[in-house]
Amino acid sequence: MRISELSARTGVPVPTVKYYLREGLLPPGERTDVNQARYDEHHVDRLRLIRALVEVGGVSLDGVRSVLTALADPGFGVHDVLGIVQDAITPRSARPGTPEWAGARQEVAALVGDLGWDVRPGAPALDQLADLLVAVRTVTGTATTAAEYFGLAARIAADLADAEVRSVEGTDRETMARNLVAGTVLGGRALDALRRLAHEDASGRLFGDGTAHPGGDGTASRK
Amino acid sequence: MRISELSARTGVPVPTVKYYLREGLLPPGERTDVNQARYDEHHVDRLRLIRALVEVGGVSLDGVRSVLTALADPGFGVHDVLGIVQDAITPRSARPGTPEWAGARQEVAALVGDLGWDVRPGAPALDQLADLLVAVRTVTGTATTAAEYFGLAARIAADLADAEVRSVEGTDRETMARNLVAGTVLGGRALDALRRLAHEDASGRLFGDGTAHPGGDGTASRK
DNA sequence: GCAATATGGATAGCCGTACTATCTACGCGC
DNA sequence: GCGCGTAGATAGTACGGCTATCCATATTGC
Numbered sequence A, B: 001m002r003i004s005e006l007s008a009r010t011g012v013p014v015p016t017v018k019y020y021l022r023e024g025l026l027p028p029g030e031r032t033d034v035n036q037a038r039y040d041e042h043h044v045d046r047l048r049l050i051r052a053l054v055e056v057g058g059v060s061l062d063g064v065r066s067v068l069t070a071l072a073d074p075g076f077g078v079h080d081v082l083g084i085v086q087d088a089i090t091p092r093s094a095r096p097g098t099p100e101w102a103g104a105r106q107e108v109a110a111l112v113g114d115l116g117w118d119v120r121p122g123a124p125a126l127d128q129l130a131d132l133l134v135a136v137r138t139v140t141g142t143a144t145t146a147a148e149y150f151g152l153a154a155r156i157a158a159d160l161a162d163a164e165v166r167s168v169e170g171t172d173r174e175t176m177a178r179n180l181v182a183g184t185v186l187g188g189r190a191l192d193a194l195r196r197l198a199h200e201d202a203s204g205r206l207f208g209d210g211t212a213h214p215g216g217d218g219t220a221s222r223k
Numbered sequence C: 001g002c003a004a005t006a007t008g009g010a011t012a013g014c015c016g017t018a019c020t021a022t023c024t025a026c027g028c029g030c
Numbered sequence D: 001g002c003g004c005g006t007a008g009a010t011a012g013t014a015c016g017g018c019t020a021t022c023c024a025t026a027t028t029g030c
Helices: A003-010 A014-022 A041-056 A061-072 A078-089 A099-115 A124-140 A146-167 A173-207 B003-010 B014-022 B041-056 B061-072 B078-089 B099-115 B124-140 B146-167 B173-207
Strands: A030-033 A036-038 B030-033 B036-038
Touching: A003 A014, A003 A041, A014 A041, A041 A061, A041 A173, A041 B124, A061 A078, A061 A173, A078 A124, A078 A173, A078 B173, A099 A124, A099 A146, A124 A146, A124 B041, A124 B173, A146 A173, A146 B146, A146 B173, A173 B078, A173 B124, A173 B146, A173 B173, B003 B014, B003 B041, B014 B041, B041 B061, B041 B173, B061 B078, B061 B173, B078 B124, B078 B173, B099 B124, B099 B146, B124 B146, B146 B173
Parallel strands: none
Antiparallel strands: A030 A036, B030 B036
């Protein structure tokens, strides 16, 4: 197919497709002439994955590029691809170097050790957790420990992660890796959105003033 | 205190503090002369909250502004403030209007109804979940149902949300609301980071090749 | 008392990200 | 054979979040 059909099938404007080609997010089409190229289903899939990661997952184009590169390279196993996508979506820590940060980072490492999780010692998520611990202490003015603040969420995350990772098992490497990427990025957003809704429900039961939003019957039951 | 001390106490550069003042994120200091103003502890707290939300929480300045406005207005109850912060941090849906989206949105509403959650029918997180369902179907090429895809995460989110909301109870409105805001934003990031680590652990057990982490920062960028 | 520095206020400029527009030379399809 | 589509290149745009500069006035260290 030509670029206009690629655009029509995915809903991505032609100039944007050209831009992605320039940026190396899409492999060039098969050249049939000096100013003609042909694209195939693989391009459609790629483009759909890019848009899902960017629009719904909020991943930067730079992050998408490194993920796609790893996906396309059979030298990377499924587990390697996961590490790469995590590095691509984890914000880099802003304030390493202060003593309180170093302490927080230490606590995080200890917590992860206690949980028995086998993760890269340099995983950026560890730094991010240190950032978060510092931030929550600064904002609340309390001396919350890592175990207090992260404990419940960590146990819950372990259960969920197990189920999610197992759910992609069983197909070929490419499909597993792609689904693991989608699961990591989109699943993270989903969990966050669900948590917000659950917060709203819980907050309404605890702090609500009884004025149910129009359409509700005012009873605040659950489960 | 004067602006330089405010800057020193929070680590925020003076020009940025001025910018926040211009943008209405910080209330003006108490004027003592034609070109002198005084700031107090309240400004320090505000600034720390702003930086936590922006740097660690990834919230936009626009979102921060609406949150701070609601926090400062005693007319908003704790539950109202939560709704406002959620609206501020939930990305607006990109593709409403297509039939598949409408169907997904319908399914999401049904799922939330089944769970017995009492949430605003127009909560943006519901639209976001519809986006996610459409995206995951597009990427994987399967017809996953909302219950399948969201079910486990929803139950888990409910447990966690309950504990989190209860943990802010018991102080004055201002403190509760502030901690609920911080809990929503920072707690969401924390859960996401923990989930990534748990994914890494689970993936290593299932897909790992046994070669334990040999350094490397994992980034595979270009340009 | 006085120079050096800081302050508040305003305006303008910068940087990165992600596109979007325009231009050119050529090919395809009726 | 003529108009639209295409590939490729270059340039421009929009937005968010700062950063720099300027000015008139205050404060501070000596």
